[in-house]
Each structure stands twice: as C-alpha cells, then as structure tokens.
Amino acid sequence: MKRDTRLVVLLLLVVGCSLASLTVWKVLASREQVLRDVNVHGLNLTQALATYTEGIVRQSSALLLGLVERLETEGSGPPQIQRLSKLIHRQEPLMPQLSGVTIYDNQGRWLMSSNRPIPAGANSSDRAYFIHHRDDPSRETFIGPPIQSRSNQEWVITLSRRFNDSRGEFAGVVAVTLGIENFLRLFGKIDVGQEGAIGLSNTDGTLLVRYPFREQDMGRNFSKSPIYAKYLVDRTAGTASFTSSLDGVERLYAFRKSDQLPVITTVALGKREALAAWRMEALLSTVVVAGLLGLTALIGCFLILDIRRRTEVEGQLRGAQQQLLSSNRQLELLAMKDPLTGLANRRCFDESLATEARRAQRANASLVLMMIDIDYFKLFNDSLGHVAGDACLQAVGRILEECVRRPSDLVARYGGEEMGVIMPDTDSDGARIVAQHILSRLEQENIAHVSSPLGRVSVSIGIAAATGAELNHLQGLIEAADQALYIAKASGRNQFAEAKV
DSSP, rough: HHHHHHHHHHHHHHHHHHHHHHHHHHOOOOOOHHHHHHHHHHHHHHHHHHHHHHHHHHHHHHHHHHHHHHHHHSSHHHHHHHHHHHHHHHGGGOOTEEEEEEEETTTEEEESSSSSSOTTBBBTTTSSSHHHHHHHOSSSSSOOEEOOOOOOOOOOEEEEEEEOOTSSEEEEEEEEEEEEEHHHHHTTOOOSSSEEEEEEEESSSSSEEEEEGGGGTOOBBTSSSSSIIIITTSSEEEEEEEEEEEEEEEEEEEEOOOOOSSSEEEEEEEEHHHHHHHHHHHHHHHHHHHHHHHHHHHHHHHHHHHHHHHHHHHHHHHHHHHHHHHHHHEEEHHHHBBBOOSSOOOHHHHHHHHHHHHHHHHHHHHEEEEEEEEEEHHHHHHHHHHHHHHHHHHHHHHHHHHHHTTTTOEEHHHOTTTTEEEHHHHHHHHHHHHOOOOOOHHHHHOOBOOTTTSSBBEEEEEEEEEGGGGGSSHHHHHHHHHHHHHHHTTTTTTSEEEEOO
C-alpha cells in the first residue's frame, strides 16, 4: 500500500506540476506577445510622427530657402524687408504650425518679425542659432534647441538659415519659429495612456518637444542617459524598456531616427498600463488553475486517506497474524522445551535424533549420542528436598549447555535426572573431550551433595558413536549409550564410558 500511496502522490505531483508549468508558460508567453505588440505599435507611431515632423521641417526649410534667396539677391534694405513681410503674411495660413518668422542682421538686430512689432533695441545675438550661423559658414538649415520667446513667453523650436552679402560674408540669419503647442496639439490626439509620453529630440540628445508638456524638461540634454548611450547612437530604430529619469516611471520606448533630419522621435508607453490587461488575464488564469489544483489536491487527499486507512487495516491484520504466528512459535518452543531446566524436552530430543541420524546416513557422517545421569540424585532429593533437587537439575543443565557450544549440538532432558546430548559430525575422540570437559566443569562448580561419596554433585556419562549405515537402527544407538551409562555407573560413577553400536 505504501507503493500505491507513492504512486498516487507521484501522479498528483506530475499533474500539478504539468498544469502549473503549462499555465506559467502560457502567462509568460502572452506577456511576451503583449510586449511585442506594444513595441510594434510604438514603432508604427514613431514612423507616423517622424513623417509628420519631417513634413513640417521640409515646409519650413523651403520657406527659409526662398527668403534667404531673396535677401541675397535683392538685399536686406527696408523696401525689400517690407516686401518679404507681405510675402510671409500670405504664406502663414498655409503653415498653421508656424509661430513666426524673424530676420536678423549680422549683429543680431531684428530687421523683421512676422508676428509682432519689433521692440526697440531688440537683439538676439546671444541665441544659440545666431551664434551657430555666425561661426559656421554652412548654408544648411539648423534646428536649434527649444527656447522661450522673449515677447510672449511661448516655447518654440527654431529652424534657421544663414544668408550672406554680395561678398559672401555673413550678413544675418532668417529664423522660423514653430510653436511647441502646435506639436502638442497633434501629440495629444494620440492615446498613449496616463503614463505614456511622446518626445522629439535632437541627435545630440537635446529634448525639443515632449508630451505631456513640462516646462522644466525643455532644452534638457539626455546624451548621458542609458537609453541614449545604448540605443540612440548607432541605431536608426528600435525598442527598449527603461525607467524614465524625468519622472521615475518605467516605460516601453520605441524610437526612430530620421534619415533626413538630425532628430529622433520617441514614443513611450507606461509598462504598468501596457501590461494591465495581461495582468488581469494572468490573474484569472492563475485563479482558475489554482482552483483546479486545489480540487485535484483535495481528491488526491481523499484517495490517499482511503489508501492509508486500508493500509492501516491491512497492517493491523498483519500485526494480528504476526502475533498469532509468534504465539504459535512460542507454543512450539514451549512444546519442545523442558519447563524446569529450559533444555529441549524428550519430544524435541527424539525428533532431533531422528533428523540428525537421517542426515548422517545421507552424508555418511558420524553421530554421537551421550546419555548423562546425575549420580545419587534420589539421595540428593531425599536429603535436601525437591526444591533443591530442581535447582540442581537447572545448574547441571546450564553447565551442559556451556560445555556443548556448537549450534548443531542439542542438550535435552531425557527424563527425570537423565539428560541426553546429540552431537552431529562428531567422532568418539571429540565426544571424550566434551565428556571430560563436563566432568571438570562440575568439579569446578562444586555443587554440595552430602549424600555422595564425593561430597558434591557429579554425573555419569555413556557415549555411543555411529556412522552412516550403522544408524539404520536408531534404537540400537540409544541402547548402546544407555549400556555405556550403566557401565560408567557400575565402574564407580563420576566418569564416562563408551559403547559400540
């Protein structure tokens, strides 16, 4: 039954582990699928936003190119600036993202502003885009970091180009300002969740636009951040999972670097929000599987308890059977032992002698039988009483067992004060040694016997040995041992004698 219990437990463990493993695998696989879907969705959004940004930049660059060409061809005098102002006012409705256009001379002084009157003494020579064009002869459009307008405090991104005079020297800057609110208006229409964010940054790590808008983030540089150093330097597109250094929210980032512009578009979704549906599904799966496992365990417990009850009943039955067998063995032992001396009784003696005789016949081996009688035992009883006589029998039996040590030998109480010793595979020489040892031990024990001439208890021993076919008549072996015993007694007792079978 223990094996049945182990098999049931093993089966339950296999079923439970398999079901739990399958559930864990399914939950983890679905999580990975959700993350993959989020990354694909993020990359698609970055592509759309990058295309939108490139379109705005291309329109603004085309406007800058036209203005620079007119300034370099027609000059930057008041009449030319006035015509350019009218041209810009006509084009502004076509570019709703446009916040304003400003023209600066080579000293940073304002020559024109499309969205407001020129303040007295206005100068922007300290702006990054002006310094860039003044020091760099490149004619390419420069995307500057976000700045706050000095006139209306609006946050804008500047796209600017340098224009030269007729000698090819720096003559000033034309700058187009794009209001960050215009970008956020579109970005805000894209659902990125409460923890999501959309960003547009320069390739040098400078943040240009971020949704949701936070003024303290404008112009921050992220070139030292892990995501920039690990992903945005050498790759054009990709995904990553990072904790934002701005607000500490863990997000799933998708980024795409523009092929034509030095800008990077980033879409970040809150990882907790992105996995919310998955967590609910995983929780539901876990509850269902836990219920199934609990039900399976409950059924298994009932089954194991039933097996254990049957095992206990069978154990009790086996215990009762063992007790019965033990009782039977004890009864057999009691039936084969002399209750007074603890030696084998006459029945055991007869059966053992017959068994050993048959064995000796088959093996053509020798068998020795010794008949031992306590000398003057009747006088011992008459003088000291039967209690002392019983003690004498017990002492003599103990001495005989000490002298006859082999497991195959048997010492038995033959009857009254007479005892027998069966010694298989022993010849006459061995029998004489044992007999002499018995006589010596009794002499050493010196059990008092006032009615004996020796003054102590002694025995007379008759020895008969037979081999092989001589054991065909077992009664003859017993008679020969008895005859030798009588000879020992007739010769004066306290000795042994041998007889031929």
